[in-house]
Amino acid sequence: MTNDTPDWIRLHKALAIEAEHGFIDLMGKQYRFSEFLSLTFGKFPVAIPAIERRRWQELATKFASYPNLEVKDRQTLITTTRRYLDQLQKQQEDPEEIEKQGSRGAGEQGRIYKSKVPKATPVVNEVSRRLAPKIDQKLSDLPEIGIRKADKLAALHLYTVRDLLFYYPRDHIDYARQVNIRELQAGETVTIVASVKRCNCFTSPKNQKLSILELVLKDNTGQIKVGRFSAGARFTSRGWQESMKRRYPVGSVVAACGLVKESKYGLTLDNPELEVLANPGDTIESLTIGRVVPIYALTEGVMANMVRQAVTAVLPAATALKDPLPKGLREKYNLMELKDAIANIHFPTDSDTLQSARRRLVFDEFFYLQLGLLQRQQQAKAIQTSAILAPKGQLIEKFYEILPFQLTGAQQRVLNDILNDLQKTTPMNRLVQGDVGSGKTVVAVVAILAAIQSGYQGALMAPTEVLAEQHYRKLVSWFNLLHLPVELLTGSTKTAKRREIHALLETGQLPLLVGTHALIQDPVNFHRLGLVVIDEQHRFGVKQRALLQQKGEQPHVLTMTATPIPRTLALTIHGDLDVSQIDELPPGRQKIQTTALTSQQRSHAYDLIRREVAQGRQTYVVLPLVEESEKLDLRSAVEEHQKLQESVFADFQVGLLHGRMSSAEKDEAITKFRDNQTQILVSTTVVEVGVDVPNATVMLIENAERFGLSQLHQLRGRVGRGAAQSYCLLMSSSRNPDAQQRLKVLEQSQDGFFISEMDMRFRGPGEVLGTRQSGVPDFTLASLVEDEEVLLLARQAAEKVIEIDVTLERWYLMKEELKYRYDRLMGGAILT
Structure with missing residues (x-):
């Protein structure tokens, strides 16, 4: 061996031969086993880092006294030495730690070595607090981690011991189950202990930057071929590949863990973790093999083992944690x-x-x-500074008189909740949930009238111009009969009209303003704002909602959503709100017949549309995108409109509505459809909320698998608003079983709360609301x-x-x- 680097293969071979012969201190050609080991460890190879030299010298002393040891003590010394050498060799040959890997024997002086990996027990039982790092200690100050590793861990926003302790694994893999080779079954994660029958390491003939380590492992029940793949030019050097062969010599005992899968050679372990053992019964020191293994979220330059080793270094600090829970x-x-x-x-x-x-x-x-x-x-x-709003008065009584229908029991119950809140000096902060068509707007109008008859103003904010326009039209029809003015303020409102609205608000002559974000973006000043109503509130950001509330002095706030929210999600994002549910539809509403169709059944959909339109009714055709996308092979609304108008439904008038149209163009398209000048409206999801045409009885949704269940339910709610039987057709070309299962939920249920619950299970809570909101906490x-x-x-x-x-x-x-x-x-x- 040279004085540059240890000759790992000679050391491993000498230890293995001595163990095979029963620890008898074999006589070699020149030296006895104990003499050879004592001389070897008596020299410090240049490649051995300074931190390891004391341990190296201790081994020299121990092997000098080897002839005087009992057999069991000799066995223990050889076992611990083999494990130590294997660990040290891995540290030195880790490509991450080598600036440049040359061929065998070259470039050894250019290596950069890790500090010694701590032999911390993966599960902390009793650890001396004196030795444990401090909770607020910087990771760079810990000798086991150091500045260079700490810089890499900072990419995961890990700076202190506490950060690392509370950096929970995103998953775990259970490798704790150890089995024989003949017991392997595809799909399981297991650990096996076997001897190396054959070892080879070579560059892939198909990819010159991919190195493959192949091992044939055998135990007394069978054998298995496994492979590990290492991508990168540094792994394909001859030196690195030869070092792999030396690490796993024929006859050595290896523990391997991984996922069992089928291969062309039979069962194998998928890119397994490996550790060389002195004997089959030895304790496995690996942080992976034979354990329930933590899987951490990583980033470029931060490897899984680096995080695991860093965690083991700080884990003793957990014993000093004070529990905040009594x-x-x-x-x-x-x-x-x-x-x-x-x-x-x-x-x-x-x-x-x-x-x-x-x-x-x-x-x-x-x-x-x-x-x-x-x-x-x-x-x-x-807070006790909000206005007290009268729950009774002439305005509310007159409104009940002009309503052509009776409130449902659910509407009346929710209204009682609201009116009780309005009589308190504490500001109301209530969310009203109700399925599509359940009558939330009527309830909101009564609350607004309570504010107006008490001498205050109201504001109603909606997320889109289409929805704001819809609310405005409905309110105008009611407020005209009550001789009350109401105005609409959106991004499309002309400058002169804006000034007029601003002036009327400031003097108090305008009791109600309906609008979009313009309500908070404009220099809008209310004379006496008493009530804020926010519709589809989850579409607004936290700050946007707060800005509208700041237009008055602690106004009461009523938020509404037609997207039913599962109980757990409601508690999470609305845990500080009082929640009321309108869980009853007005009488006379028929169940919407919902059917999932394949593209081969398109003719059935078109036949139904022709039949309904021939009877004087109308149809929506909804698509996800306005223009073709190369990534998503979807029909565009523009092309679909042209095809339907010119070839499929040439006898009818087909309209077009999408988000890129100007406000005037949108208004014209909606008005024509509302007045039945167009019988079929091809649209993107701008019709999801705000377009109310009771004569429409068919909703055809293209590429339905691209939508969430809650969004499909919202779209379905655009029909079934009149007395006639209505239909929702979910067109999908996807053969994905999950996509088909999702659409079955719509076929079988009309319950928005059940549908949103299923949507959350399929896609996660952030998507149920239609957009990822900052209001949904990102739990670890x-x-x-x-x-x-x-x-x-x-x-x-x-x-x-x-x-x-x-x-x-x-x-x-x-x-x-x-x-x-x-x-x-x-x-x-x-x-x-």
Whole structure:
């Protein structure tokens, strides 16, 4: 061996031969085994980093006394030495640590080595607090991590010990189950321990930048061929490939773990993790093999093992964590202590322990969110400066007289909730949920009239001009009969008209203003704003909603949505609101017949449209995009309109509506359709809300698989608004089973709350609302779909805590943790 680098193969071979012969201190050609090892470890190769030299010298001393040791002590020394050399060799030959890898024996001076990986136990049981790092200590200050690794971990926003402790794995893989080769079954994740029968490492003939390590492993039940793939020019050097062969010599014992899958050679392990063992029964030191393995979110330049090793370095600090949750609360809800939960979320002892750890940490995510929302709600209720609005009066009585229908029981119940709120000096902050066509607008009008008859003004904000226009038309028809003025303010309003509206508002002559974002973007000044109504409120950002509220002095706020929100999602984003549901449709509404069709059944859809239009009724045809997309092979509204008008429905008038049209063009298209001048309206999703044509009975949705269930339900709600039977046709060319299953939900249910629940299960909470809003917290572990039970318990616990002490002064640690989580995890985004 040279004085540049250890001759790994001679060292491994000498140790293996001595073990095979029963630890008898074999005599070689020149030296006894113990003499050879003592001489080898007595020299410091240049390539050995300084931090390892003390351990290297200790081994020289131990092997010098090898002849005087008992057999069991000799066995222990050889086992620990082989494991140490394997670990050290991996550190030195890790391509990530080598600036440039040459051929065998070249470029050794250019290597950069890692510091020694700590032999921390993956599961922390009892660790001396004296040796544990401090919670607020910088990662760069820890010798096991250092400045260079800390810089890389910073790309994951990990700077301190606390950051790393609370950087939860996004998943776990259970490699804890060890099996024999003959017991392998495709689809399982397992660990096997076997000897190397054959080893080869070579460059792929199909890809010159891909290196393949092939091992044939055997145990007493069979054999298996496995391969590891390493992409990059550095891996294809002869030197690196030869080092792999030396690491896994024939006859060495290897632990391998991975996913079992079928290959052309039979069963194999998919790109397995490997560790060389001294003997089949040895303890596995790997942070992966034979364990429940944490899977972390990574980024470029940050490898999985780097994060795992960094976590093991800081995990002892978990023992010093003070639990913010009182012992009584933990016992009541059967929660693991925080320090144990942190240790076991990273490296659990088994799957059951992992579930207990996850449950505690999920509870924390929900608990502090609910605590913050409830605290905010209580603080809002402490304000006593809002206007008291009269629930009875001539305006409301007259409105009931001109209504051509009776309010449903659900409408009356929700209205009572609202009118009770308006009689308090605490500002109302209520959300009204109701399915499409349930009559939310009528309820809002009564609330607006309560404000007007009490001498205050009202504002109604909608997310689109189409919806704002629809509200304005309906309100004008009612307010004219009540001799009340109402105006519309949108981005299309002319300058002269804007000035007129501004002036009327400031003097108080205009009691109600309907509009879009223009209500907050314009220099709009209300004389005496008493009530704010926000429709489809989830389409507005947090700041936009707050800006409208600031147009008055603590006005009452009523928000509405026709997108039914699942209970868990409502608690999460509206936990500080009072929620009312209109869960009853007006009498006489017929069930909309919904059918999912394939492109081969298109003729059936066209036949139905012809039949309905021939009877004087109308049809929507909805498409996702305005122009063709190369990525998404979708029909464009423009081309579809041309095709339908010229060839399919040449006998009828076909209109066109899409988001890129000017406001005047949109108004013209909607007016023609409303007046039945066009019988078929080809449109993008701008018709999702705001277009109300009771004569329309058919809704044909192209590429229905591209829409969310809640959005499809909204679109379906554009028909079925009259007395005639209506139809919704979901056209899809997708053969994906999941897509077909989603459309079946629409076929089988008309319940918007059930549909939104299913939508959340299919696509996640952020998409249920039609757009990803900052108001939906980005939980690390918690799932609104899977963890409903934990969320409800966390809400219950938070309510009890707030009931006892809204300031949290008696629970200092809890108060500090709440502040930390709001500042760092929520970022204030949960404001409503």
